[in-house]
Amino acid sequence: MRILHVIGDLAPESGGPAKACVEMARALALRGHGVTIATTDYAPSGGRARPRIAPERGLSLEVHAAGFPRAWLASWPLKRALPRLVREADLVHIHSLYLFHSWAAGTLCRRLGVPYIVRPHGTLDPYIHRRHRWRKRVMELWFQDRVLRDAAAIHYTSLEERRLAEPYAQGAPGAVIPLGLDLADYAELPPAGSFRARYPEIGERQILLFLSRLNFKKGLDVLVEAARRSLAAGVDAHLVVAGPDGGMEAATRRWVASAGLESRTTFTGMLIGRDKLAAFRDAALFLLPSSSENFGIAVVEAMACGTPVIVSDRVNIWREIVEDGAGLAVPPHAEPFAAAAIRLLADAPARRAMGEAGRKAVARRYDWATIAAELERLYARLAPSGAEAAAGAHGGAATGEGEARPCPFR
DSSP states (O other), rough: OEEEEEEOOOOOOGGGHHHHHHHHHHHHHHHEEEEEEEOOOOOOOOOOOOOOOOOOOTTEEEEEEOOOOGGGOHHHHHHHHHHHHHHOOOOEOOOOOOOOHHHHHHHHHHHTOOOEEEEETTTTTTTTTTTTTHHHHHIIIIHHHHHTTTEEEEEEHHHHHHHGGGTTTTTEEEEEEEOOOOOOGSOOOTTHHHHHHHHGGGTTTEEEESSOBTTTTHHHHHHHHHHHHHHHTTTOOOEEEESSSOOHHHHHHHHHHHHHHHEEEEEEEEOOOOHHHHHHHOOOOOEEESSSSSSSSHHHHHHHHTEEEEEETBBBHHHHHHHSSSSSOOOOOOOOOHHHHHHHOOOHHHEEEEEHHHHHHHHHBBBEEEEHHHHHHHHHHHOHHHHHHHHHHHOOOOOOOSSSSOOOOO
């Protein structure tokens, strides 16, 4: 099949959504599909991003200049390129809502009769949906409601995301397919202690790791207060705050200073590659007290490294985490987070068991090779002509039953 993914940006500091889009596209290309990613050079930190992808047969990337209005991730060159790209595609996968590319790609797919899927990226979660409500309402009336209503499917990444988002999905059918990891990246982790060696202020203390964008929804105030309470209870721990600034780093540093934790906190900035794996490897616990998280790929990365996790019950894979025994889920408040951290830091056997359970759960649930096959079956139902062509070219294609509907414009 010929598959087009459209996303607002692929800047590294955009975190999980950008990473997931690239890895999803690569996994599909490895299954023999022709996959194109169309995006912009928008960078949240300012300037111009220069996204790159590793060469892969069947996978291509088009990057178009972002312009005004910048906050909408607008790219008029992308809009001019989309008619060509959409006509070449059997199916279009649109990532996120309320942005320029979702307007441009969604309305064009409707006009040309090309089936499309929308992945909301958490924008239909009630916590996010009610933010900037008047501005979003204008976009809903202008284009967003119709783009949702006429989508062949909404791609939810967890059952909880679907439950929360469906009231705002304009009746479009949903398919739940998780995000994943390339398990080969986690087969050989950095040596234990390599992260500590880079930050001697940590010493031998147990590491409480936060690794995500530092933005408004991540519960950073809860994180700092939970760390303060844990240390006040006698825990010998060190808080590591890792990730790019999404507008909350200065406030987080102030909270750390007010809590008297400056000597017990390290800000690393964004970690990538082996440096990120080393942080997970050395952490006693991974903490994510988000107020809203449609998936939480960093949680899955921690689990893949054998690190037990404590997440809020607003992280939409919290039920799976608890079911798999990979960690704990608590309300997004300092007291329960501190209590959970104190409990697990005092119980090394429980942490080891959770870490092992997490690695097994990732292999079972979150392997891109398996997930790409699920996506392929979904695409085949929505764009049967493309699937038939792919079957003829490759000697057969996966098919299956499901509730998502074919494109209503053909």
